[in-house]
Amino acid sequence: MAAKDGDGWAICERGHRHWGIHGASGLLIVHRSEGGDPHVLLQRRSWWSHHGGTWGLPGGARDSHETAVQTALREAFEEAGVDPGDIRVEGVYHDDHGGWAFETVIATAPVRLDAKPANSESSALEWIPVGEAAGMKLHPGFAETWPAVSGAIDPVLLVLDAANIVGSRADGWWKDRAGATARLLGQVSAQLEYGLRGLPGGTLERWYPRVTMIVEGAAKGVRPVGDVEVVAAEGSGDDTIVETVRAAKPWERVLVVTADRGLRERCAALGAEVIGPRWLLDQLT
Structure with missing residues (x-):
């Protein structure tokens, strides 16, 4: 077991290519203000990355010694500078593709965190109203799970x-x-x-x-x-x-x-x- 031992491509039973030998996970942070609509923090992927230019979650390959939550928190810190102490993990959505899975870790934040791209994998990070997210150019995998995930964000x-x-x-x-x-x-x-x-x-x-x-x-x-x-x-x-x-x-x-x-x-x-x-x-x- 070693850091980054999950890096690499995997093929699921659907025949799709995914990044992460042991699967992958991402962090969906939700903020609610009193009387206001909930917002989620989304990442626009850099042009050179897989599905570059689409919107999704800070995340990446899970190492063999990590849980989905540990991976999501690590990746969100590396890509967006999110301090795990500023959020509260609420749940995990498991998207099984057969032999490979992506796990969306849902968390809440008391304020809209001032997140900015912390490495070259992100070109932008923005707080988006939940009702507007579906109309954006989403990462295909995120777009597929968004209807289920967005209905499960309530703590x-x-x-x-x-x-x-x-x-x-x-x-x-x-x-x-x-x-x-x-x-x-x-x-x-x-x-x-x-x-x-x-x-x-x-x-x-x-x-x-x-x-x-x-x-x-x-x-x-x-x-x-x-x-x-x-x-x-x-x-x-x-x-x-x-x-x-x-x-x-x-x-x-x-x-x-x-x-x-x-x-x-x-x-x-x-x-x-x-x-x-x-x-x-x-x-x-």
Whole structure:
């Protein structure tokens, strides 16, 4: 394994030639302003490159030791000077061509980053309204995936009903509710490093959602771990979950994990989606 060991041409089962022996990935950065349309950062490829003059994403060949996210972040820094600390990765779209794949890493930025060409592979970088992107001269591969990718750019807020999730598996949680909740929290935090799969109705291969866990009763002393926010309910845990759903950003897709029928109905009435604990527990190691 070595840097740039992915450089080279590959032929997919469709008979197309692609750059990247181990596949490739690119970074799609999305910015939303309050009350405004979302914009995406697009790169115009230099004339000498493959499909030069078209618009697409900062990206390139994946090295054998890299994940799709690592490749996309590296390439965006090399080609556009994007600092990984200025964005938040939200998900990965997998475009399989048979024997070769391109993975679009979707990320969000709180501001329109002042990105400029950082090497000769880019001739321009511009923030484009999402609704206008389809009308541009897009890289053929990007144009093919854009309808699916553009429909999956909304970030996800995952709200966890900790008491209900803990109570759904018979592991002796009733002997130590706080300990069982802490174990669940640690497992969720660890899984987020790899992403979550199988989001209902989703098109992405993996998601990296913003996660809020609501705790109550004996578990109120559990402290946050990693990127998981922990909210201790002052009163009813169900009421706190409902308020968390209500406080979500307008563009966030909200998914609540609970099996409580009454809570499911209250959250659904606010436009949130609801799924049972098994979906989450099956992914945890």
